[in-house]
Amino acid sequence: MKEKTIDADQSTLCNRRRFLRASGAVTALAPWAISDALRHPALASELRAKQRNVILLWLAGGASQLETWDPKPGRLTGGPFAAIPTSVPGIHISELMPKMAQRLQDTAIIRSLNTKDGSHGSGAQLMHLGRRDEASLRYPDLGAVIAKELGRADSQVPDYVSFYTATEGRQNAVGQSGFLGARYAPMFLTTESQPEFLTRLPDLSAVDHQHREDFRRLLSRRFAEQRRGGRVPSHNEAYARIHGLMSSAKLFDIEQEPQSVRDRYGPTLFGQQALIARRLVEAGTPFVKVSRAWWDSHGQNFETHLELVTELDHVMSTLLDDLSERGLLENTLVITMAEFGRTPTINASLGRDHFARAWSATLSGCGIRGGSVFGKTDEDGQHVADGEIGAAELFATIYQALGIDHEHEYYQGPRPIPLTDAGTTPVLDVLA
Amino acid sequence: MTSQLDPTKLKLADSHARKEILFRMAVTGDRLLVGGSDAIVHDIDLAAEPTKDVRQLSEHRGYVSGCVAHGNTLISGAYDGKLIWWNIETAEVIQVKAAHCRWVRNLAISNDGALVASVSDDMDCHVWDLQSGQKIRTLRGHADKTPQHFPSMLYAVAFSNDGLHLATADRIGKMIVWSLETGEKAAEFTAEKMYTWDPKQRIHSIGGIRSLAFSPDDRLLASGGIGHIGNIDHLGALARVEIFDWSKNERVHEFAGDKHKGLVEQIRFAPNGQWLMAIGGDNGGFIQFYDLEKGEILWQDKAPMHVHDVWMDDQQIVAVGHQRIAVWKPAT
Known part of the structure; x- marks a missing residue:
C-alpha cells in the first residue's frame, strides 16, 4: 500500500x-x-x-419542551415566551434560544417523544437504557454501549465519562454498564470536574512510580505463570488503564485551554464541563455525558427556564461551533434529552409538572440531517399529533447515526440481545 | 385604604373562577381592571351579581404584569415591554410606550397620582409623568446578572407616601431607595435571609424580593419573598417578610410565618401602621396580617388561589391570582 x-x-x-x-x-x-x-x-x-463520539447534554429533572424546542405561543399553555424563526425556514423554537436558532442547520429536533413514564427515577432509567431492565438482566446504558462499540481496546483515555455536579437527581443518572461489565462503567464525576486521586502523590517521583509498576508487573507475570484463567490478564489490564487515566488528567483541566476559549464557553459549571467534554472527545473518549441539573420546575417554571435555557443556548451553540471549527462535529453526535418534558398546563405556582406524553429531544452533528424536525404535537402540546416514538426508536436512531447497527446482538450465554428491542426502527427522517 | 378594617373579623365572601392567570389589578369605583396571562386587561363590574365582564382591553402581546389607575386613566405594563395608557371609560388607547426591552415586572403609582414607575428585567426603573406619559428619569443600579452569572430580574417597586423616594428590589435580594428629586441612591442594602439561590442541590435561582411597601410614616420599608427552600422544585418554604429602617440600614422586623408557604407577592401597610398585610402563595395561596407592635401574626387564612395582587378599603379586600378572583369582607 x-x-x-x-x-x-x-x-x-x-x-x-x-x-x-x-x-x-x-x-x-x-x-x-x-x-x-x-x-x-x-x-x-x-x-x-x-473515531466517532457522543456528547450527551442530560437535562436532568426534565426540561420543558415548550420553552425550548416546541413552543406554543399564543396558547394559554404556551407560557410567556415567544417563538422565533431559525436559520432553517419554517422552523421556530423558543425565543430563549436565539443562538441555537441561528445554528439549527446542524440539529434535528424530535418533537414527538411519548415515553409514558413521568417518574424521575424510572423515566431517567428508561432514557439511559432505551428500554427496561429485566428481573434477571441489567442492560448497559447508552454510554456503556457507545464505549464498547466505539472505544478502542488500547485507549489510554476513559471510554465513558459522566459529569453530574448537582446533588438532586444524581442517583437517577448513575451510569449502568449492565451485562457488559465494569469495563464499560463510567468515570463518574460529581463534586469536582476533575477526577480525584488521579494524580501521582507529590512525594512519589515519576521514576519511583515507574519502578513500582515494573516490580508489580514482574510479580504479576510470575504469578500468572503458575495459574490459568482470565483473572490475571484482567487485573493487569485494569492497572494499564489506571496508568492511562493518570496520564489523561490534563484533559480535565480547562486551564490548558487558551483564555479566549474558556471565555467563549462562559463562566458557568455547565459551560466548563462542556469544554472538558470537547477536550475528551477530541482526545478519543467516545462518550461524555454532561448533566445539567435541575430542571424540575414545579414552581416558577418560566424564571427557571429563562435561566437554564439561556445557559443551555449559550453552551450548546458554543459547543457545536467549537466542534465544527475543529472538524469534530461531523464525527460527534451531540444529544439533548432528559427523563421527560413538562406539562403544557401551567400550575398555580407558575410551574409545569412532569410530562412524558409529548416532549422533545435533539440530535446534532454526526450522522444527522440537520435542520430537520420530526414529529408534531397538537396546538396546546398535550398530545403527539404525528410521528410518535418512544425511547427505543430514539436509541435506534442514535446508534444508526453513529454507524452502529441497532440490531447488532450481544450474547448473554446463548441468548442473543439486540442493541434495541426487536422490531424497533430508527427515525430515518433525521438521519443524513 | 383605612385602618378601620379589622383583619381578625375577615371572612372569604366571594370567589370567582377565571380561565386566565391574573397578575395585576387596579380598582376604580366598582370596576376591577385586571391583567393576565391572556395579554388582556379585563374590565370587570365587581358590583354585579355575579361579577360581570364589561369589556376587554387587548393591545398587549404578553402577560399583563402591571396595572395602575388614576381618575379615568389606566396604565398597563406587560411582558412585551410596553406601557399603555388607556381611557377607562372609552377603553381607547391614549398612547403606547415601548418602555423596556425585557419583561415589565410591575408598576407603581405615587400617592398623588402624578407619577408612575415601571420596573423590568432590563433592570431599569423608569419614572413617568402619569398625565403626559413623558419619561422623567431612569434609575439604574441593579446588576443585570446574578453573582452566578445568570440573568437577574427587577421585580418590585414602591413609592414612599410623601413622594420623595422610590424603592426597587431584585432577584438577588438587593433593595435600593432612590431620591426622586435627584435620582441618586438614598440607601442600598440586601435582605440576606431572603432565599435567592440553591448552590448545591439544584444549582439555579429562585425567590428574590417580590414585593415592597413603605410604612405610612415612610420610616420603614417592608420587603416580601420566601425563606430558605429545601426543595426549590416547589415554592416549598415559609413566606417571609423583612422590614427595614431603611435610612439606618437596619432590619427591625422579620416575619418568617408559621404556616403558609410560598412567595409574598404583595405587601400593604394599614394606614395607621399597626399591621401589615402580605399575600401570595405556592400551589395554594395565603393572606396574612402581621401585628407590627407585637411582632406576631395577627390573622391568617388560606386563599383559594395563589394570589398575585390585592386591593383593600375599609369594606373589603379584593385579590386576584391563579385563575380566580377572591373577596374577603368583615363577618357580619
Missing part, C-alpha cells in the same frame, strides 16, 4: 500508518498529546475518520 504523507509542508513528515500505530499503542502519546496532535489538520482528519 502506498504510504500517505500527512503534511508535506512540515519539515518533520509524519507517516499516517506510523502515527495511527503509535497513537493506538499503550506506550505512545499521552492523551493530552493526542489532543495536541489533533490540532494538526491532516492528522486530525485521518484519526477522526476512525
Whole structure:
C-alpha cells in the first residue's frame, strides 16, 4: 500500500500508518498529546475518520419542551415566551434560544417523544437504557454501549465519562454498564470536574512510580505463570488503564485551554464541563455525558427556564461551533434529552409538572440531517399529533447515526440481545 | 385604604373562577381592571351579581404584569415591554410606550397620582409623568446578572407616601431607595435571609424580593419573598417578610410565618401602621396580617388561589391570582 504523507509542508513528515500505530499503542502519546496532535489538520482528519463520539447534554429533572424546542405561543399553555424563526425556514423554537436558532442547520429536533413514564427515577432509567431492565438482566446504558462499540481496546483515555455536579437527581443518572461489565462503567464525576486521586502523590517521583509498576508487573507475570484463567490478564489490564487515566488528567483541566476559549464557553459549571467534554472527545473518549441539573420546575417554571435555557443556548451553540471549527462535529453526535418534558398546563405556582406524553429531544452533528424536525404535537402540546416514538426508536436512531447497527446482538450465554428491542426502527427522517 | 378594617373579623365572601392567570389589578369605583396571562386587561363590574365582564382591553402581546389607575386613566405594563395608557371609560388607547426591552415586572403609582414607575428585567426603573406619559428619569443600579452569572430580574417597586423616594428590589435580594428629586441612591442594602439561590442541590435561582411597601410614616420599608427552600422544585418554604429602617440600614422586623408557604407577592401597610398585610402563595395561596407592635401574626387564612395582587378599603379586600378572583369582607 502506498504510504500517505500527512503534511508535506512540515519539515518533520509524519507517516499516517506510523502515527495511527503509535497513537493506538499503550506506550505512545499521552492523551493530552493526542489532543495536541489533533490540532494538526491532516492528522486530525485521518484519526477522526476512525473515531466517532457522543456528547450527551442530560437535562436532568426534565426540561420543558415548550420553552425550548416546541413552543406554543399564543396558547394559554404556551407560557410567556415567544417563538422565533431559525436559520432553517419554517422552523421556530423558543425565543430563549436565539443562538441555537441561528445554528439549527446542524440539529434535528424530535418533537414527538411519548415515553409514558413521568417518574424521575424510572423515566431517567428508561432514557439511559432505551428500554427496561429485566428481573434477571441489567442492560448497559447508552454510554456503556457507545464505549464498547466505539472505544478502542488500547485507549489510554476513559471510554465513558459522566459529569453530574448537582446533588438532586444524581442517583437517577448513575451510569449502568449492565451485562457488559465494569469495563464499560463510567468515570463518574460529581463534586469536582476533575477526577480525584488521579494524580501521582507529590512525594512519589515519576521514576519511583515507574519502578513500582515494573516490580508489580514482574510479580504479576510470575504469578500468572503458575495459574490459568482470565483473572490475571484482567487485573493487569485494569492497572494499564489506571496508568492511562493518570496520564489523561490534563484533559480535565480547562486551564490548558487558551483564555479566549474558556471565555467563549462562559463562566458557568455547565459551560466548563462542556469544554472538558470537547477536550475528551477530541482526545478519543467516545462518550461524555454532561448533566445539567435541575430542571424540575414545579414552581416558577418560566424564571427557571429563562435561566437554564439561556445557559443551555449559550453552551450548546458554543459547543457545536467549537466542534465544527475543529472538524469534530461531523464525527460527534451531540444529544439533548432528559427523563421527560413538562406539562403544557401551567400550575398555580407558575410551574409545569412532569410530562412524558409529548416532549422533545435533539440530535446534532454526526450522522444527522440537520435542520430537520420530526414529529408534531397538537396546538396546546398535550398530545403527539404525528410521528410518535418512544425511547427505543430514539436509541435506534442514535446508534444508526453513529454507524452502529441497532440490531447488532450481544450474547448473554446463548441468548442473543439486540442493541434495541426487536422490531424497533430508527427515525430515518433525521438521519443524513 | 383605612385602618378601620379589622383583619381578625375577615371572612372569604366571594370567589370567582377565571380561565386566565391574573397578575395585576387596579380598582376604580366598582370596576376591577385586571391583567393576565391572556395579554388582556379585563374590565370587570365587581358590583354585579355575579361579577360581570364589561369589556376587554387587548393591545398587549404578553402577560399583563402591571396595572395602575388614576381618575379615568389606566396604565398597563406587560411582558412585551410596553406601557399603555388607556381611557377607562372609552377603553381607547391614549398612547403606547415601548418602555423596556425585557419583561415589565410591575408598576407603581405615587400617592398623588402624578407619577408612575415601571420596573423590568432590563433592570431599569423608569419614572413617568402619569398625565403626559413623558419619561422623567431612569434609575439604574441593579446588576443585570446574578453573582452566578445568570440573568437577574427587577421585580418590585414602591413609592414612599410623601413622594420623595422610590424603592426597587431584585432577584438577588438587593433593595435600593432612590431620591426622586435627584435620582441618586438614598440607601442600598440586601435582605440576606431572603432565599435567592440553591448552590448545591439544584444549582439555579429562585425567590428574590417580590414585593415592597413603605410604612405610612415612610420610616420603614417592608420587603416580601420566601425563606430558605429545601426543595426549590416547589415554592416549598415559609413566606417571609423583612422590614427595614431603611435610612439606618437596619432590619427591625422579620416575619418568617408559621404556616403558609410560598412567595409574598404583595405587601400593604394599614394606614395607621399597626399591621401589615402580605399575600401570595405556592400551589395554594395565603393572606396574612402581621401585628407590627407585637411582632406576631395577627390573622391568617388560606386563599383559594395563589394570589398575585390585592386591593383593600375599609369594606373589603379584593385579590386576584391563579385563575380566580377572591373577596374577603368583615363577618357580619
